[in-house]
Amino acid sequence: MTGLAMTMDVVADPNGGAYFIGYDGKSNAAGDYVTIARTDTAGTIKNTYQVSVGNIDNLSVGTLAATEPSGHSIDASDRRVIDAKLVGSDLFAVAEISPASGGRPQLHWFEFDVTRLETSGALVTQGDVVLPASNPAWAGASTYNGSLAADANGDMILDFTASGPSLTPTDFYAIHTPTDELSSASFWEMATPTQYVTSPTSYSDGSQISRWGDYSSAIADPTHSNGFLISNEYAVNAGHWGTANASVLIV
Numbered sequence: 422m423t424g425l426a427m428t429m430d431v432v433a434d435p436n437g438g439a440y441f442i443g444y445d446g447k448s449n450a451a452g453d454y455v456t457i458a459r460t461d462t463a464g465t466i467k468n469t470y471q472v473s474v475g476n477i478d479n480l481s482v483g484t485l486a487a488t489e490p491s492g493h494s495i496d497a498s499d500r501r502v503i504d505a506k507l508v509g510s511d512l513f514a515v516a517e518i519s520p521a522s523g524g525r526p527q528l529h530w531f532e533f534d535v536t537r538l539e540t541s542g543a544l545v546t547q548g549d550v551v552l553p554a555s556n557p558a559w560a561g562a563s564t565y566n567g568s569l570a571a572d573a574n575g576d577m578i579l580d581f582t583a584s585g586p587s588l589t590p591t592d593f594y595a596i597h598t599p600t601d602e603l604s605s606a607s608f609w610e611m612a613t614p615t616q617y618v619t620s621p622t623s624y625s626d627g628s629q630i631s632r633w634g635d636y637s638s639a640i641a642d643p644t645h646s647n648g649f650l651i652s653n654e655y656a657v658n659a660g661h662w663g664t665a666n667a668s669v670l671i672v
Contacts, residue, residue, distance in 0.1 A: 428501040428502070429442055429443035429458070430502040430503070430504060431505075432512065433507070437462050438462055439464075440458070440459060441458040442455060442457050442458075442512065443455070444500055444501065444502050444516045445499075446500040446518075448478075449471075453474050453480075454471045454474060455471075456471055457472060472533060479518075485517050485519060485526040486630050487562075489590065489623035491623035493624070496631065497517050497526045498517040498566065498633075501516060503517070503568070503637070504637070504639075506577075508575075510534055510536045511535075512531075512532070512533040513531065513569055515550075515579070517529070518549070520549055528549070529550065530548060532546050532608075548609075550609070551564065552611070553611060558587045559587075560587065562583045565581065565582055565633070567580065568651070569639055570649050572641040572642075575598070576596065576647065578595070578597075578669060580592070580593075580638070580639040581595075582637070582655075592616070592665055593614045593616055594649075594651055595609040596669075618653070621657075625660065627660075633654060636653060638650075647671045648670045651667050
């Protein structure tokens, strides 16, 4: 597919064709926007939409970097859409931003209704992925390197890494079930995120801002109708990374 000057993620449509979705920190007079393109089975762009998402991102911040207890910085990704999933007519996506309200870079999630792209109300809800302040060790943490999955029951999982002044790179997941509210504050059960691996130390690859990413994944478990398989990166030691895997059952 050609004709769109941005980095986009792609989601197949079970009814044929696909949706391409990108953010990349694009904005206009109305604020920040997400671009969604609909293609046919041949990959030809049929329609392209710019969906306004408001002023969510401080675009004056260029490099998005998370911190660690060592004071070293980790690349929290750029503003491209990292992952997207189509659940029925709802298109979910995650990207990294610098919140317009201030603070450290955070993962941001969107939900769009693709049946309303040509009218209004395509943006259903959205929000930042922020660790709760109930744990002092999580204060000032950034969230990044996210991935999404949904199962046949309507359950969803959000897999991500977080680190901060008192938190070594740690992999978490948060759940959404069909009975959870749809508001941005309560969609993901962020009051009780689950840690599934914690790096024993801060990480550095020797550069000023250490590379992180590429190894975040989430899929529905093909052997359990209410399960997920997830993976993410962690620091094995101060100079080496590894990949952590987890199996999650929704009960």
